[in-house]
Amino acid sequence: MAHLASRRTRALTLPVGLALTASLGFLPGTASAAPGKAPTATVRTDGPKLSYVVNTRVGLGTVKQVKQAIAKAGGTVVTSYDRIGVIVVHSQNPDFGPAIRKSWGVQSAGATRTNPIVPQATKDIGVAQPLTAAQAEAASAKATAGQDELEPLQWDLPAIKADKAHQKSLGSSKVTVGVIDTGVDDTHPDLAPNFDRKASVNCVSGAPDTTDGAWRPAANESDHGTHVAGTIAAAKNGTGVTGVAPGVKVSGIKVSNPDGFFYTEAVVCGFVWAAEHGVDVTNNSYYTDPWLFNCKNDPDQGALVEAVTRATRYAEGRGVVNVAAAGNSDHDLALRAIEDTTSPNDSTTVTRTVDPRLCPDIPTMLPGVVTVSATGAKGLKSSYSNYGLGIIDVAAPGGDSTVYQTPEAPATSGLILSTLPGGKFGYKAGTSMASPHVAGVAALIKSTHPYASPAVVKALLTHQADATACGAPYDIDGDGTVDAVCQGGKSYNGFYGAGVVDALDAVRR
Numbered sequence: 001m002a003h004l005a006s007r008r009t010r011a012l013t014l015p016v017g018l019a020l021t022a023s024l025g026f027l028p029g030t031a032s033a034a035p036g037k038a039p040t041a042t043v044r045t046d047g048p049k050l051s052y053v054v055n056t057r058v059g060l061g062t063v064k065q066v067k068q069a070i071a072k073a074g075g076t077v078v079t080s081y082d083r084i085g086v087i088v089v090h091s092q093n094p095d096f097g098p099a100i101r102k103s104w105g106v107q108s109a110g111a112t113r114t115n116p117i118v119p120q121a122t123k124d125i126g127v128a129q130p131l132t133a134a135q136a137e138a139a140s141a142k143a144t145a146g147q148d149e150l151e152p153l154q155w156d157l158p159a160i161k162a163d164k165a166h167q168k169s170l171g172s173s174k175v176t177v178g179v180i181d182t183g184v185d186d187t188h189p190d191l192a193p194n195f196d197r198k199a200s201v202n203c204v205s206g207a208p209d210t211t212d213g214a215w216r217p218a219a220n221e222s223d224h225g226t227h228v229a230g231t232i233a234a235a236k237n238g239t240g241v242t243g244v245a246p247g248v249k250v251s252g253i254k255v256s257n258p259d260g261f262f263y264t265e266a267v268v269c270g271f272v273w274a275a276e277h278g279v280d281v282t283n284n285s286y287y288t289d290p291w292l293f294n295c296k297n298d299p300d301q302g303a304l305v306e307a308v309t310r311a312t313r314y315a316e317g318r319g320v321v322n323v324a325a326a327g328n329s330d331h332d333l334a335l336r337a338i339e340d341t342t343s344p345n346d347s348t349t350v351t352r353t354v355d356p357r358l359c360p361d362i363p364t365m366l367p368g369v370v371t372v373s374a375t376g377a378k379g380l381k382s383s384y385s386n387y388g389l390g391i392i393d394v395a396a397p398g399g400d401s402t403v404y405q406t407p408e409a410p411a412t413s414g415l416i417l418s419t420l421p422g423g424k425f426g427y428k429a430g431t432s433m434a435s436p437h438v439a440g441v442a443a444l445i446k447s448t449h450p451y452a453s454p455a456v457v458k459a460l461l462t463h464q465a466d467a468t469a470c471g472a473p474y475d476i477d478g479d480g481t482v483d484a485v486c487q488g489g490k491s492y493n494g495f496y497g498a499g500v501v502d503a504l505d506a507v508r509r
Helices: 060-072 096-101 133-142 224-233 264-276 299-317 431-448 454-464
Strands: 050-056 075-081 086-091 106-111 176-181 249-254 281-284 321-325 338-343 350-354 370-375 394-397 416-420 424-428
Touching (some): 050 060, 050 075, 050 096, 086 096, 086 264, 096 106, 096 299, 106 299, 176 264, 224 416, 224 424, 224 431, 264 299, 431 454
Parallel strands (some): 370 394
Antiparallel strands (some): 050 106, 075 086
């Protein structure tokens, strides 16, 4: 299924009558020039203003020299993450990239976008299917003791045994999940009790902005991050919906600009912020724009892969478990060749054939990141979900067309119900919605095992997952044609990885 033109969050636009969306290792270092003077040629300033990441050798002396070279090449440092050797730069020198790559200490450098940095009008990014008053009233009437009033509509909770897990534990308030996304409305009654303001930030520029409320989506911006946050940690308070881990904290780490683009400098800032502000788990339901796949042999795209890889590894090294959505194109990510017709998505797209091994989707295909596929109400791979043997780690409910996978009553929609800005609730579907279920389970594991390292948490995620076999040939729409091929056995395969995550096992010691 096609991605939205304006940005690539991992929420999905479904067929008419169902719902709309809300919306590898380090790159090998290129040969560095010998120490010497930075370029002295006349610097041009007549090009479009672009943003760059400059990846350096780690070390204060090296970083200092590279910053001097950046200035001489016509660049302005926006911020510098010296601990991972990533510098965010703006420049109007059209030759900045090639020039700075020749400087001593620079391992790679690339433009993070193909469209100049200019104010742009907010685009229509779609809306969630709102919960109607009649649906809310019907759900409330069916809620049993101990359930929030809309919980009967959340078929996704029993699908991962979260309802049973909540009888044992809601999770620890000492655990925080950072929602690296479009922003979180912390004023929502279901999110306010569990919101971690100290771990929240706006990273859109590439530098952290801690202004109060800067992490919230503006009035015309995407509600995607708020929906994701509710799936993770909506409070169990008798009203609204219930999160997978309703006792843990959630923070908003805003990394998308007003048009909904997730650029590299913002994503790097988000991971570094999480690493340094007590975040235990991050959820990443997006692509790093503007490339659907970033080819490491391209000077610009390769630098983006390296910068985000450094950031995710830094976060994991500081104790953070990074969870990411696999994507909504029904791609087999284990193939050697995939046609990409959507990149770059911030200017004129081109058609290219890529090998995902060499051109990863970041951050989801980076080493150490937990990659999540989506399932529907019948427990089958969602019609849109990406998959791939050796790529998918675990699966979780992301919703699907109600025609394809209809939930059991009292639930009426095959999509995922969660929080929306302004105290509202609504349905969405996508691997965007599957990933936060896994982030929530990871938070429950961390609550049960507070001293567990990221490696241990990830091992428990996969070990405790309910193994799910490929099953019959996958013909989700029943037209007699196989829609995707699942490879592997019951214990591990390309559709479900190690299986569907299990929240009940997560709270058992």
